[in-house]
Amino acid sequence: xxxxxxxxxxxxxxxxxxxxxxxxxxxxxxxxxxxxxxxxxxxxxxxxxxxxxxxxxxxxxxxxxxxxxxxxxxxxxxxxxxxxxxxxxxxxxxxxxxxxxxxxxxxxxxxxxxxxxxxxxxxxxxxxxxxxxxxxxxxxxxxxxxxxxxxxxxxxxxxxxxxxxxxxxxxxxxxxxxxxxxxxxxxxxxxxxxxxxxxxxxxxxxxxxxxxxxxxxxxxxxxxxxxxxxxxxxxxxxxxxxxxxxxxxxxxxxxxxxxxxxxxxxxxxxxxxxxxxxxxxxxxx
Numbered sequence: 001x002x003x004x005x006x007x008x009x010x011x012x013x014x015x016x017x018x019x020x021x022x023x024x025x026x027x028x029x030x031x032x033x034x035x036x037x038x039x040x041x042x043x044x045x046x047x048x049x050x051x052x053x054x055x056x057x058x059x060x061x062x063x064x065x066x067x068x069x070x071x072x073x074x075x076x077x078x079x080x081x082x083x084x085x086x087x088x089x090x091x092x093x094x095x096x097x098x099x100x101x102x103x104x105x106x107x108x109x110x111x112x113x114x115x116x117x118x119x120x121x122x123x124x125x126x127x128x129x130x131x132x133x134x135x136x137x138x139x140x141x142x143x144x145x146x147x148x149x150x151x152x153x154x155x156x157x158x159x160x161x162x163x164x165x166x167x168x169x170x171x172x173x174x175x176x177x178x179x180x181x182x183x184x185x186x187x188x189x190x191x192x193x194x195x196x197x198x199x200x201x202x203x204x205x206x207x208x209x210x211x212x213x214x215x216x217x218x219x220x221x222x223x224x225x226x227x228x229x230x231x232x233x234x235x236x237x238x239x240x241x242x243x244x245x246x247x248x249x250x251x252x253x254x255x256x257x258x259x260x261x262x263x264x265x266x267x268x269x270x271x272x273x274x275x276x277x278x279x280x281x282x283x284x285x
Contacts, residue, residue: 053077056119056152061085061094061104063125070127074144079117081108082125099230100241101206106227113220116212119152121163122248123207143207150209159214160252163207180243189229189247197256202249206241214252226251 057079062068064087071080083104084090085097094103105122127143146163155161178200186196230240250256 053079055117056121057081057117058121058123058147059083059105059108060123060125061101064090066125068125070144074127075147078121078147081112083107096231098237098240099227099244100237102241102244103227103230105206105244106223106230109215109223110220110227113215113223116215118212119155119209120212120215121147121150121209123147123163146207155209156211156213159211159217160249160254161209162203162249163209164203164205178246180239181246185233185235185243188233189226189243191225199257200246200250201257202246202254204245206245206248208248208252210252217253218251222251 054077056077058071058075058081060068060071060080060082062082062084064084068082071078071082081092083092083094085094085104087093088095094107096103099106101122101124108120109116123143150161150163181196181200183196186193226244230244233240235243
């Protein structure tokens with residue numbers, strides 16, 4: 001850190017020099033962080049074979065105006081099920097543009113329930129950049145890197161894996177008393193449930209991977225009912241989608257507060273759970 005004596009450098013020089021010193025310090029720290037993230041996420045190991053399409057699929061919702069060519073260009077070994085939510089003439093489309101990405105996710109499960117691939121990744125339509133991808137943990141907020149880092153054997157063993165490992169937002173104590181999933185909403189969605197949990201918590205933001213077996217652990221009728229709830233609810237597109245965002249982990253077999261401890265500072269963090277890191281359950285305690 002630089003120190004300046006205002007009297008020795010003169011009144012016209014010390015402020016510019018101080019500004020340069022501050023900027024240089026931030027640049028040094030930022031550049032070190034950039035290099036650290038690049039080292040973690042700039043790696044070339046790919047848990048897949050790009051020579052042929054595998055038994056795995058990326059499911060996505062998109063607006064007609066959005067360009068999702070990056071999926072085929074950068075992840076050619078993945079099958080693709082990209083649903084257009086605002087054009088019912090598209091080859092793959094949702095019956096209604098409501099519930100944000102949840103309508104596409106559930107429509108895919110309903111339409112392909114009897115012929116699901118082994119691994120299913122539910123992903124947003126943006127590739128990278130902080131503006132749209134701030135919730136993507138990978139270097140440059142890049143969904144391509146997230147998918148390439150995904151350890152498919154871990155997905156099979158765990159059933160459900162959130163692609164975001166950072167616990168904020170979603171797991172802070174103030175987030176667990178959920179204003180979106182009210183007792184009434186819970187009862188509408190899970191009609192056979194005795195009562196709604198007092199706390200619900202998992203890392204945001206509706207990007208995750210599941211195994212075929214985990215999807216099939218629920219009967220098809222459940223997914224039909226979940227989608228029908230989005231159709232019928234008085235909640236808006238935004239609010240109904242937010243409800244589902246807080247429920248995916250529970251739908252796919254996890255507790256209301258996801259108890260899996262997530263390694264926040266591992267390389268790569270995707271699908272790497274350890275026993276010595278913070279968990280949603282611990283944060284709720």
